Amino acid sequence: MSLTKQSRYRRLTACVAVGTALLTSAACSAAAQPTAGASASTGPVRDGGTLVIAQTSDVDPGGFLKTSLGNILSEYQVFETLTLIDSKTGKPTGVLAKSWQLAPDARSIDITLRDDVTFHSGRKLTASDVAFTLKKVQDPATGAANQPIAAQITSMKTEGDHELKLTFSKPTPNIFDLFETMPIVNPTTYAGNAAGKVVDGTGRYSWTSWTPGGKVVLTKYAKYRDAKNTHLDKIEIDVINDPTAIVSAIRSGRVQYGTGIAALDSRSLAKQSGYALVTSGGSALSLAFDVTKAPFDNKTVRQAIQYAIDRNRIDEQVEGGQAEATDLPWRSSTVGYDATQAKHYTYQPDKAKKLLAEAGAKNVTLNVVTLNSPESTGIFQIVKNNLAAVGVTAKAVPLSPTEYDERIAKRDMGAPAVLIMASNALSPASQVVSRPEYVASGNLLKFQSAQYSALVRKVTAATSTAEQKSAVHDYNAYLLDQAFTVPLVTRPTLTVRTQSVGGIKSTQAGFIDLGTAWLSK
DSSP states (O other): OOOOTTTHHHHBTBTOSOSOOOOOSSOEEBOOOOOTTOOOOSSOOOOOOEEEEEESSOOOTTOTTTTOGGGTTTHHHHOOOSEEEOTTTOOEEESSEEEEEEOTTSSEEEEEEOSSOBOTTSOBOOHHHHHHHHHHHHSGGGOOTTHHHHTTEEEEEEETTTEEEEEESSOOTTHHHHHHTOOOOOTTTGGGGGGTSOOOOOSSEEEEEEETTTEEEEEEOTTOTTGGGOOOSEEEEEEOSOHHHHHHHHHHTSOSEEOSOOHHHHHHHHTSTTEEEEEEEEEEEEEEEOTTSTTTTSHHHHHHHHHHOOHHHHHHHTSTTOSEEOSOSSOTTSTTOOHHHHTSSOOOHHHHHHHHHHHTOOSEEEEEEEESSHHHHHHHHHHHHHHHTTTEEEEEEEEOHHHHHHHHHTTOOSSSEEEEEEEOOSOHHHHHHHOTTTOSSSOTTOOOOHHHHHHHHHHHHOOSHHHHHHHHHHHHHHHHHHOSEEEEEEEEEEEEEETTEEOOEEOTTSOEEOTTOEEOO
């Protein structure tokens, strides 16, 4: 199932792309792909074999530019991006791009491609292929994850087969957020991708077959530029809609790696001999308010509710200690992240009561839209109990993912409060222009002010590290003060592997990289 434009912000799943890009104008050179989420194997590296993995959503062969949830296990095996963000350093590393030079004012970038890359069809990769992909991403009809960033490109000039210059309408220091979520496609076969018969990428594995609703088979691409480090013969991706059935398949040995399993089940299985957790990506889970609905049009009420919530209890009881209680949506490695700001709303029920009294808010009752999932339900129960302790009655409005997405698309959640789950992989400069709860225009929560718009512009225009720190710090301060959306926790995505599998990696956006994975037995 591919994600709608409005829903990508939530799962983006893987989100989509990159979190904390520390972008500079210095020239960079290609390096290894990031190893965030990599897990050690109990056995030695071995060549050969078929890795069988499982996911709950069907693959979407026409949605590789959309950051579709169903492609989380196949996208980075079949396709490659220009760059990826190293989750530890926050800096871009080269994949298809050999080198690049971002202008000091971040208004242009010169890219040099590797000259040893071929599509699985045998055709050589050229700068024209990158330009074609960029134009597809620019088109709103494509539904690409970071279309707002691509829209800033005003000129694409190719020089020969391996040189490309992009010019932007304004400083675009977050261009690597776009590159992270933009697999380069073959223009000659792209239109046929949706049929799933021919899907032509440049990755370590070629697309062999797809049975809709059933499985995808990927085969080692023998002519890959670094084929000696591609260890598996094949990867089989099985679609198993029931998460508990995936757990059973892993226990039985039929599947060696599974995604889409409930966090509690993942942790429980990983505690047993022969299994291990793999962490990837990450999400921020926030409590947000429609600021046009009384009494939440009063920021003092919004602040009071944030003080009423025990974030540490959510981490301990729902997330099993794997989350971080925080008030900021960014990763802790983000330029401008402030640990003091992140702990602004500590658990202070007495202060919450005092603020509610000052605001004249009595007998407050609110409906809270949540996803109909074990995690969201668990978080809501803690929020409900915390609010009851300060005299506020909360009632859940659980929705299916489809209905939840539809309400977001309409910019009307149908309730004054909502529990939002969204990827926190994007840099602040990208989140504030792409996530519905943060955008300055058409905000999901109906929040708008001249000061907020100015702060968003400051974040998106910051190019140097010093400018980014200042812009994000000022944005954080205003966001916390206005409290129209404040995270409760941030947490990684948890998946489970058998200990016979090694070399699993993930992109910062949370997509799985099995390019150099192996089976030890």
